[in-house]
Amino acid sequence: MLSMISFVKRNDIANAQGLYAVRLRICKERQRRYFSLNIFADNEYWDEKNECFRILKNVRDIKQKEENEQRKRYNYLLNCYRLRAQEIIEGFQRENIDWTLNQFADAFLNKSKQGKIKVYMENHIKTLRETGHIGNANCYAATLNMLEHYDSRLDQKTFSEIDIKFVNGFDVFLQKRGCKGNTRKYYFKALRSILNKAILEKEATEKTYPFGKAGFQIEKLTEETEKRYLPVEYLNKIKNTVSEKPQREYARKLFLLSYYCYGISFIDMAYLRRNNIVKFNGGEYIVxxxxxxxxxxxxxxIKIKITKEIEHLLDSLNKNNPTVDDFIVPIVSISGYTGEKLYNHIRGRYKKYNGYLAELAEELQITDMKLTTYVSRHTMAMMLQRNDISREQISQMLGHADMKTTNTYLDSFDTTVIDEAAKVLYDV
Incomplete structure (x- = not known):
């Protein structure tokens, strides 16, 4: 059985002097990790059983004396390294930390900031921003910010401390702040994703993992959201009523463009460029x-055939609101933006668009529901379902990664369907 702390000499690769590296080996739960110590030995003077250098007695030759003294210094260093490793492990044990080999490495190599959840999340957020995943970066940043509000000592927390007790306390904290189930779900999904990533990268252990079959159940937080699809009469109002104000008319046309383009989101519309228009099957498609x-x-x-209605809307929008660069929908209004700057610009335009939609709803006397960017998407999906289009086709048109998301959209029937079904009760 391997000792948790030991020193071993390599036997495969020698340096220029024909000596082999002596390394610190740390073992835990059948896993091991080696640490270079800048100490080298040969077979003659390395005591494998006692894990140290052999020291000669009664040495008279000057060169041998020097080499003997060097081996004594090496033994002293090995003893110091052993004590240091023991102190680190004992420190973990005192704090009830189910440490990983990566956490030991962080402590042994004086990288104390690593192996802790806050720094790990900050590094992940930075990577996401640098690789253009701005939305995901913002999600993790919001979660980290909320965790810091919950725990003022989060910068000291290791992954093993993010256990079921921590997670339950965080949930109570969010409830006291007035967060509804879906908002809490948003934060917990981000936290779970970070822990899963850390476990995969050996930064965390599964022993204290707070989610899973016997742990905190995130899906139980799901709440049915208010229906966000338009009745047919409201949809016809938007289709047939030209607004008196240019900003509202701009919003009306964007809403219809989204509806005809299979409920394309505002963000996705904003990012569409010339190279997203492809010719095949005898027509043009947005892909x-x-x-x-x-x-x-x-x-x-997602492949959307450009119909006469879509073509007319694009032409009309571009006539009054010229596009910049090679975008095909006039949402981005400043040329040259890329990366996070472009993403933030689009988010700013998104807020203005929702404001214009609110004004349009008031003008068209749509007073019993809030008109937002999501309404066109939900309305499109519900209209397809009303016309007996299969859920598999609807899911494909919406661009959902799985049917579960589509079913969430469609599982609750609109009241007209329920009302028709209820007539059976009176026809008996």
Whole structure:
């Protein structure tokens, strides 16, 4: 059985002097990790059993004396390294930390900031921003900010301390702040994703993992959201009523463009460029991947045939609001933006668009529901379902990664369907 702390000499690779590196080996739960110490030995003077250098007695030769003294110094260093390793492990044990080999390495190599959840999340957020995943970066940043509000000592927390007790306390904290189930779900999904990533990268252990079959159940937080699809009469109002104000008319046309383009989101509309228009099957198509899941494995592109209605809306929008660069929908209004700057610009335009939609709803006397960017998407999906289009086809048109999301959209029937079904009760 291997000792938790030991020193071993390599036997495969020698340096220029024909000596082999002596390394510190740390073992835990059948896993091991080696640490270079800048100490070298040969077979003659290395005591494998006692894990130290052999010291000669009664040495008279000057060169041998010097080499003997060097081996004594090496033994002293090995003893210091052993004590240091023991102190680190004992420190973990005192704090009831189920440490990983990576956490030991952080402590042994004086990288004390690593192996802790806050720094790990900050590094992940930075990577996401640098690779253009701005939406995901913002999600993790919001979660980290909320965790810091919950725990003022989060910068000292290691992964093993993010256990079921911590998670339950965080949930109570969010409830006291007035967060509803879906908002709490948003934070917990981000936290779970970070822990899963850390476990995969050996930064965390599964022993204190707070989610899973016997742990905190995130899906139980799901709340049915208010229905966000338009009755037919409201949809016809938007189709047939030209607004008196240019900003509202701009919003009306964007809303209809989204509706006809299979409920394309505002963000995805904003990112559409000339190269997203492709010719095949005797016509032109808008072909794109949803921005929020474009990097996920197996995501298929959405293909939207450009009909006369879509073509007319694009021409009309561009006539009054010229596009910049090679965008095809006039949402981005400043040329040259890329990366996070472009994303933030689009988010700013998104807020203005929702404001214009609110004004349009008031003008058209749509008073019993809030008109937002999501309404066109939900209305399109519900209209397809009312006309007996299969859920598999609807899911493909929406660009959902799985049917579960589509079913969430469609599982609750609108009141007209329920009302018709209820007539059976009176026809008996």
């Amino acid at each position: 794109y991947k949803r921005h929020k899941i474009q990097h996920q494995k197996g995501v298929k592109p």
